[in-house]
Structure formats: structure tokens, C-alpha cells
Amino acid sequence: MDIPSGGFLTLLGPSGCGKSTILRLIAGLTSPTDGDIHFNEGGTINRSFVFQDPTLLPWRTVWKNVALPLALRDDSNGDGQIEGVLKLVGLDSTHWQKYPRELSGGMRMRVSIARALVTNPQVLLLDEPFAALDELRRQQLNEDLLAIWAEQKCTTVFVTHNVGEAVFLGQQVAIMQSDPGRIAETIAISLNQPRTAALRTEQEYTELVTHVSSQLYMHQTNEALA
């Protein structure tokens, strides 16, 4: 599997097919039993990970949660950077001194994304970040995430089991299969950028969703027959 630099890849597949495992391998949270992961630049790369849960520290304010990655690097001059990413994810300054428990689920996820962006990552990895949100919030965050990606230009890998989300976000959709977990097919999504909410009602989009759905279904059935 190749992920082009600056691209947006969505990993789509059923539960238990190893989507998250691939993401965790790229993040370095899990070690590969076999094989290698290469980055263009070689050596280490600046990676950020957005977990399925916001994983905010409840005793830190929004601001301090976002500041955490910088604090762990002993980087104390990141105030401008923190302010920048908070605005980028759509949190205005009235929320910055709040604690996570005072925020809605969607806002917590925004903080979590801001925290991932604060280190200026070259690679952004997201593990079903919006799975727990209602459909409306999920769509809103999808649109916002694309805007963020367009601005940050970081290589993005997004894991989901939602076909609509995968097509809406990805330049490429990699369909995964389970037992053994592998990538069955990669489909290029040639929808124009920037993609906005209006896209969801366009025929081109709905056709792609149908196509990807049937491919996903086909790969699962093939595997069941095999």
C-alpha cells in the first residue's frame, strides 16, 4: 500500500479487519511482526494520532490539553501555534479555558484534533474519530476536517466503517477484508476539491458511494465463499 504525500486516504472495512492495526503500525503504537513501513523522507517523521475517543485529560483546560504535546517536547513558545489550531478547528476563545466535561462530544473531538495538529504533523492519522457522534455532527466535522486538511496539507489516513464518510473524505478509499486482514482494493475518488456539504446530494457522489458499497460487499462475500 502506498500513500502519496499530502494525500487523503480512507481505510474502509468491517470491524476486526485490522484497519486500526494498520493505523497503529503507522503511528508506531504497535510494532510490526513482519515487514516495514517507509516514509519518503526516511528516518523519523512527525506523526499525530486522533483516537476513537477524544482522550482529553479531564483536569486540563481546552488550552492546556492542546498545549500538552508541546509541553512534552519542552517547547514553551507555542502559544501562537495553539491559538492557530484552536481557531482552525472552529473553537473560539470563549471555550479555551473550559474543561472537557463542559463541552459537547463534537467539541471534544475538535479539541482532540487541535491537539494532534499543534505539532505541525506531516502525517495525520485518525481512528474512527467521529463514530460516536450523531450523523449531523459527523457530516459537519467531515466538512471541517477537509478544510483543515486543505490548509495543513498533511498526509492524512482516516479509518472508518462508514462508506459515505470514506467517499466524502478520501482521495483514495482502500477497502479492507478480514481473515486475514488485507487491502482488497484501492479506489480513486476523483471528486473535485474543495468538497462541500452540497456534494452529498450530487449524483457523482451517490454513484461512487453505491460503487464502493457494492465493492465492499463483494469483497466480504468473496472471502466468505473462499
Added chain:
Amino acid sequence: MNTKVNRILWPAILFIVLVALWALAVRVFDVKAYILPSPSDVLDVFVTESQTLKSATLATAAAAGLGFLISVIAGVSIAILFSQSALIRMSCYPYAIFLQTMPIVAVAPLIVLWFGFGFQSVTTVVVIISLFPIITNATTGMTSLEQGHVELFELYNASRWQLLFNLRLPNAVPHIVTGARISSGLAVVGAIVGEFFAGASDKLKGLGYYVQSTGLLLKTDMLFACIFLSAALGVVLFLLVSLISRGVLRKWTFDLNNN
């Protein structure tokens, strides 16, 4: 009527009723004062012995307070050590439990033998009795971390110290507070027990010493006053810790609501 007033009013009414019954019973059955002094006898002692009782309460409060502070500091330090390695935890934990199950009354004479009569022995007894809840609660708080939080720190290659100060310790704060609440009550018990055995030589004799000596001398009215003050002291220390913890926990209120 609002509940706050009710919460004070009804116990107060019950108190007056009980004291009245007590006074009545002493008079009707003609109970001897060394078995059960009347409420007015006890009240008299509070007036005539007010200097002694005041200094005794202060002495006990000092021992309990200092011992409690040492327990919090030592308990958290030990928990930090425990949190660093499962091996250390496994090796030491049985002895921490041992510390808890040891009957303090049996150990107190030994402490007197080692540290002599006086304040230092009393404080040692306080520490021994109030240390355990802090250790266990703080250790739980520092080791029961959310997987996602741990991975977050892994992701940024956080050092052992960064993990300790930014995740383990803050995560343990609500647990430490719970431990401190339990310990605050135990600290007063420890001070009384300590003074019972080791308090005779202090210039400022504590409540525990008077509990022992007045009991032997059948000065039951004084004994009653000491018992009452010991209990009151425990309540005061508990309330003080609760008050402080409420301030500390404001950031952590999500945990208070769950408890």
C-alpha cells in the same frame, strides 16, 4: 423549610432530647457520678478544667495533624515508588497490608520502647495508623490509567517523569483525597491511642493521656469531657480535609459526582 436548616435543626432537637433524658435518668435512678455523671457535672468540668482541656485538645490536635501530614507526604511518595514498577509493587504490597492489620494497641508499647515517651512516639503511632489508606488509594490512582491516555503519552515519547507529573499524579488526585479523608479520622484515633501509652511525659498532655488517667481515678465527668472532645476533634479534622479537598477537586469534579 429548606433542607440545610433541617439538617442542623433535627439533630439539634434530638441532642436536647437525649441530654434531657440523660439528666432525668441520672436523677430518677440516683446513678453514682463515677458511673454516669449528669450533664451538668460534665458541663461543670468544661468550665473548671477549661485550661487543661484546651491544652490537651491542642496537644492531641498537633500530634494528629502532624502525623496526618507526614502520612500524606510519605503515603504519596511510597505510591509514586509503587507506580514505577510492578515488581516493587508486588514485593512491598503484602507488607503494606501487614502495616494495616497490625493491631495498633499491641504495637504502641513497642514504639514507646524504641522512641521513648512523648510527642515523637505519639506522632509515630498516628503515622502508622493513617498511612495505609493513603498508600492504597494513591497507588490505585497512579496505576489505573486510561489506555488512551497512556498511548497519547507514548505517541509523544514522554519520559517516565513526564508521565508521572502530567498523567499519574493528576489522575491520582481524587484518589489521594479519598484516602486523606479516611486517614484524617484515623489520625485522631492514633493520637489518642499514642497518648494513652506514651503521653505521660509531655509537658502538654493530650486527651489520650487524660482518658487513661481519669479513667483510673474514676473522674468520670472529666473522662466524658475528653471523649467528647476527641470525637469533636476527629470531626473538625475531617471537615477541614473535606473543605480543602473540595477546593482542590474543583478541576476534578467529574470524579466527585461519580463517588
